[in-house]
Amino acid sequence: MSETANPRDIVLIVDDSPEALGFLTEALEQTGFSVLIATSGTSALNIVDRITPDIILLDAVMPGLDGFETCLKLKANPAISPVPVVFMTGLTETEHVVRALEAGGVDYLTKPINIDELRARIRVHLTNARSAQSARVALDAAGRHLLAVGGAGNIRWSTPQATRLVNAAMGNDDGLDAVSTHIRTWMRTRDTARENPFTIRQAGQASLQLSLLGTIGTDEYLFRLTVENHQSDDEVLRQHFSLTHRESEVLLWIAKGKSNRDIGEILGLSARTVTKHLEQIYVKLGVENRASAAVKAAHVLHEG
Numbered sequence: 001m002s003e004t005a006n007p008r009d010i011v012l013i014v015d016d017s018p019e020a021l022g023f024l025t026e027a028l029e030q031t032g033f034s035v036l037i038a039t040s041g042t043s044a045l046n047i048v049d050r051i052t053p054d055i056i057l058l059d060a061v062m063p064g065l066d067g068f069e070t071c072l073k074l075k076a077n078p079a080i081s082p083v084p085v086v087f088m089t090g091l092t093e094t095e096h097v098v099r100a101l102e103a104g105g106v107d108y109l110t111k112p113i114n115i116d117e118l119r120a121r122i123r124v125h126l127t128n129a130r131s132a133q134s135a136r137v138a139l140d141a142a143g144r145h146l147l148a149v150g151g152a153g154n155i156r157w158s159t160p161q162a163t164r165l166v167n168a169a170m171g172n173d174d175g176l177d178a179v180s181t182h183i184r185t186w187m188r189t190r191d192t193a194r195e196n197p198f199t200i201r202q203a204g205q206a207s208l209q210l211s212l213l214g215t216i217g218t219d220e221y222l223f224r225l226t227v228e229n230h231q232s233d234d235e236v237l238r239q240h241f242s243l244t245h246r247e248s249e250v251l252l253w254i255a256k257g258k259s260n261r262d263i264g265e266i267l268g269l270s271a272r273t274v275t276k277h278l279e280q281i282y283v284k285l286g287v288e289n290r291a292s293a294a295v296k297a298a299h300v301l302h303e304g
Contacts, residue, residue: 009126012036012053014044014070015088016062020111024057027115033122041065045073048080055126057118060089060100060108068103075104075154078147078176082133082157084125088113145226147176151219153184161265162225168262169208169227179208183223186210227266233301240300241284250277254290255297 011033013024018039025035036053038044042065044056056074060067067087075081087100087108100108106125109118145165147158155176158166166175182200197211213222238248246267253263260274269277278290287293 009055010034010036010051010053011122012038012044012047012056014038014041014056014062014067015059016040017059020059020088020113024113024118027118028122031119041067041070041073044070048074048077048083052080053083054129055122056083056085058085058087058105060087060091060096068099071100071103071105075156078155078158078163081155082129084129086121086125145224146213147179147223147225149180149183149187149221149223151187151221153180153187155180155183156220164265165225165227166208168258168265179210183210236301237297241281241296243281243284247277247281247284250274251281251285251293251297254278254281255294255301257294 009032011028013021013028013035015021015024015037016039021037021039025037028035036047036051038047041062044058047053058067058071062070065073067089071085071087074083074085081104084106085104087105088111089096089100089108090111091097092110097108106128107121109121144159145162147162148156150156158176163176166179167173169175170178179200182198186198197209200208200210207227209226210223211226213224215221233252234245234248237243237251238245241248241251243251246269249267250263253266258266260271260278263269264271264274267274278293281293282288285293285296287296
């Protein structure tokens, strides 16, 4: 039956009305969806920290954190931002509809909810979201470090590889927040300057370069991320220790205090490959561990 949902489809319903939650939960579970419920915006944010739903039905008017504010917070989370949010509202004034869409909603339904219409809207938005997600997965599988940014500088989505690259280069797990701040500055520049790549530098960390690839629709910018090439430092280490190009890159990151995992993510190498490069580096430097290798490399670089 076309009415049957994929067993893995998870719907998060956010509504402060027990009657609405019960009615919607029963109807959607009969269709085959797995249903999660939240009675407040704060509760919804806690749930998505643990489980990523496939679609979110969000009441616009709730005490405390209302639906509009909740949606903005959901969309600020790169892991959740691709999930479609459908507003449910008794408010039909144009300003409320516009506010729902500006907050990141893809659609809205007027209460009382017509279940047949709701099911149809859910199917459409799930299909659209999966198409977009498939494109992102394909890009990531191809090793693309990409992120998409809204017109206000908010990060709408990033490929997992881009997220890992940013966090490794920025030295923390909230690297995308820092990148978003820099992008907002970029958004305020004149249009002519936007065509040029720009670099984010952070003391003691790698420099990230962002290149604008183009626009998606009218209000989404697609960027490619690269770690700024430390060619001069590579060359110093390569010539001094007779290393290969890749060995010198690994040693450079060792000198900067990065772990094997970080180095693998930055250079696109497996952990096993990084380990094998380290074995050769130790031999060529005449050392037995990474600490000694880091000291030798740092000494050479400071001399240079």
